[in-house]
Amino acid sequence: MAAGDTVITIVGNLVEDPELRFTPTGQAVARFRIASTPRFMDRQTNEWKDGESLFLTCNVWRQAAENAAESLQRGMRVIVQGRLKQRSYETKEGEKRTVYEVEVDEVGPSLRNATAKVNRTSRQGGGGGFGGGPADDPWASATPAPPAQGGGFGGGGGGFQGGGQQGGAQQGGGNDFSDEPPF
Amino acid sequence: MAAGDTVITIVGNLVEDPELRFTPTGQAVARFRIASTPRFMDRQTNEWKDGESLFLTCNVWRQAAENAAESLQRGMRVIVQGRLKQRSYETKEGEKRTVYEVEVDEVGPSLRNATAKVNRTSRQGGGGGFGGGPADDPWASATPAPPAQGGGFGGGGGGFQGGGQQGGAQQGGGNDFSDEPPF
Amino acid sequence: MAAGDTVITIVGNLVEDPELRFTPTGQAVARFRIASTPRFMDRQTNEWKDGESLFLTCNVWRQAAENAAESLQRGMRVIVQGRLKQRSYETKEGEKRTVYEVEVDEVGPSLRNATAKVNRTSRQGGGGGFGGGPADDPWASATPAPPAQGGGFGGGGGGFQGGGQQGGAQQGGGNDFSDEPPF
Amino acid sequence: MAAGDTVITIVGNLVEDPELRFTPTGQAVARFRIASTPRFMDRQTNEWKDGESLFLTCNVWRQAAENAAESLQRGMRVIVQGRLKQRSYETKEGEKRTVYEVEVDEVGPSLRNATAKVNRTSRQGGGGGFGGGPADDPWASATPAPPAQGGGFGGGGGGFQGGGQQGGAQQGGGNDFSDEPPF
DNA sequence: TTTT
DNA sequence: TTTT
Numbered sequence A, B, C, D: 001m002a003a004g005d006t007v008i009t010i011v012g013n014l015v016e017d018p019e020l021r022f023t024p025t026g027q028a029v030a031r032f033r034i035a036s037t038p039r040f041m042d043r044q045t046n047e048w049k050d051g052e053s054l055f056l057t058c059n060v061w062r063q064a065a066e067n068a069a070e071s072l073q074r075g076m077r078v079i080v081q082g083r084l085k086q087r088s089y090e091t092k093e094g095e096k097r098t099v100y101e102v103e104v105d106e107v108g109p110s111l112r113n114a115t116a117k118v119n120r121t122s123r124q125g126g127g128g129g130f131g132g133g134p135a136d137d138p139w140a141s142a143t144p145a146p147p148a149q150g151g152g153f154g155g156g157g158g159g160f161q162g163g164g165q166q167g168g169a170q171q172g173g174g175n176d177f178s179d180e181p182p183f
Numbered sequence E, F: 001t002t003t004t
Helices: A062-071 B063-073 C062-069 D062-071
Strands: A007-014 A019-022 A028-036 A040-044 A049-050 A054-061 A078-092 A096-109 B009-012 B017-020 B028-036 B039-042 B047-050 B054-061 B077-090 B096-109 C005-016 C019-022 C030-038 C041-042 C045-050 C054-061 C077-090 C096-109 D007-015 D018-020 D028-036 D039-040 D047-050 D054-061 D076-092 D098-109
Touching: A007 A054, A019 A062, A028 A062, A028 D054, A054 A062, A054 D076, A062 A096, A078 B077, A078 B096, A078 D054, B009 B054, B009 C005, B017 B063, B028 B063, B047 D007, B054 B063, B054 C077, B077 C054, B096 C045, C005 C054, C019 C062, C030 C062, C041 D098, C054 C062, C062 C096, C077 D098, C096 D076, D007 D054, D018 D062, D028 D062, D054 D062, D062 D098
Parallel strands: A054 A096, B054 B096, C054 C096, D054 D098
Antiparallel strands: A007 A028, A007 A078, A019 A028, A028 A054, A040 A049, A078 A096, A096 B096, B009 B028, B009 B077, B017 B028, B028 B054, B039 B047, B077 B096, C005 C030, C005 C077, C019 C030, C030 C054, C041 C045, C077 C096, C096 D098, D007 D028, D007 D076, D018 D028, D028 D054, D039 D047, D076 D098
């Protein structure tokens, strides 16, 4: 990173699937656009409301580009760290325009996504598929309430539902029950 | 988030598996420790060297806690956004100590991880499983392969290799071949 | 900045005057400690309350170190941008301790300080001094007064009151009257 | 601050003097534009070079707005912390445009400015004025001078030279002589 | 142009 | 105490 770069971290949802391309030298680049929507408490109605979204185009390079194209998808919530850049160009009509983009240093799917999971090593899961069946799913444990899954998740199957009610009022959350950290 | 919170974004590797606990009210909390290791170019030898690691304990709550415990693992590279906090306590010997911790707002596995992937919706993949062994891993191929592939990815297999040569010299990278973005 | 450094921006008040020292080679370093106190809206009482302070030691180098020692002072609100570092050492009793410190890249007094001002060029002010007492302080006036004024600013007066009730409820604020930006 | 806001810290130089306005309700707002220019080491020539500047418009409110209008000036280096926002509007020709702006939470002059200083209390300084001309400016001296000085600081003089060679190669600096912190 |  |  160059000294004096404007570092930015954005959390938002993909507005479209990432698009993967390759430079002439074979370098992978993925580009996607995310919408970051702040939520604020309306002090009148005591309800959470959405603020205006911030849209930003992000460019990822190399291995992460390929991974992004593979594993990210419209609707998913992601965390992006990068450097804010400005690019100037001329329209066909000869007008100067300037766009802001993020040169990505790190991206990843937010674990606040419905059931975004990454694969762990094979020692993890016995069976096929992904996620593990209910049987060996530690979340299924009776105690501290499973995050809700019926038969679900079992082998051969989808899993991730982009969308869903992720963020929600819990944003910035933490300890809404004034629980003490049990550590 | 409270006004005036000290927001921090950390990228680093899990030093241990996340530990999941529940508060008396049943709230999930996961805690893990990450090591963030800067790399700098040694101008003498013209080599990349590791700087001193920064270690930080992170606390995640709720759904993300459960997801973290499920999908993160020692060695993985993660992106964490949260608020830096200081906690003071007394040792048994009556000495005051203070620790710094991060109250996590967002975490996710970095897509610079070897083959960190999250599940996409079922419309995505035809077949069964997820992950796929190194042998059929399209990312392993040097040639710019298209992200979508036919049979691929099939069943029974681990997938993620924590560790590996992730970060590497490409840190902060981007466009080392002075390629133009192909967009 | 090394790649992978953990960048942090902290806003807080100096807990003590900066201390200036010089390395054997004559390099200036200033060190000071700041307290960053978040404020949150207590939803029960509908009042702003202070959260737990975060204390952090900051090291500034070179010119900025000298400027800091000269112009910063206990109580002042400052903005600090730097890299979070961990330093390990042994106590005299042989115990290992670790401290977190900020290697400062940029510091400056916050313009939310009571009357923190920096000097402008001489075309600005007619007269001698700087600061001006409360009586002739245009900022004290409720009516939107023009920033530049004739005689003003004259001589022999203190000016800055470190501490005081700066931040206040306006934190993160902006547009509390739902005014439209007049631009 | 709303949850989910995209926090940004920018360091750059004012491209123009701040413009101060007031909303109908009398709320002060200052607006200015800054240029943030990264520097990178050209590994071929082993020289520091300027990267492309990032330009961003910033809006400050209230007291800080008035202070900004008073104390900031074209050319000065400032630190800005705020929230990145997007504003959409239509041109007179009916075209939709979108601009990115920063809603400022904190601003201050960088202490890496040539001689940016803020006033300290009168207990500080013996004499009259503030600022001091270049001639008697202790910061101008190359030798590590003690921060406290006798008569010092005397009257009638400009002081701040906006622009100049601020940033310089020392960006991100710290400890270029591998000096140990003398603390 | 748009996500949740 | 420690990750890559």
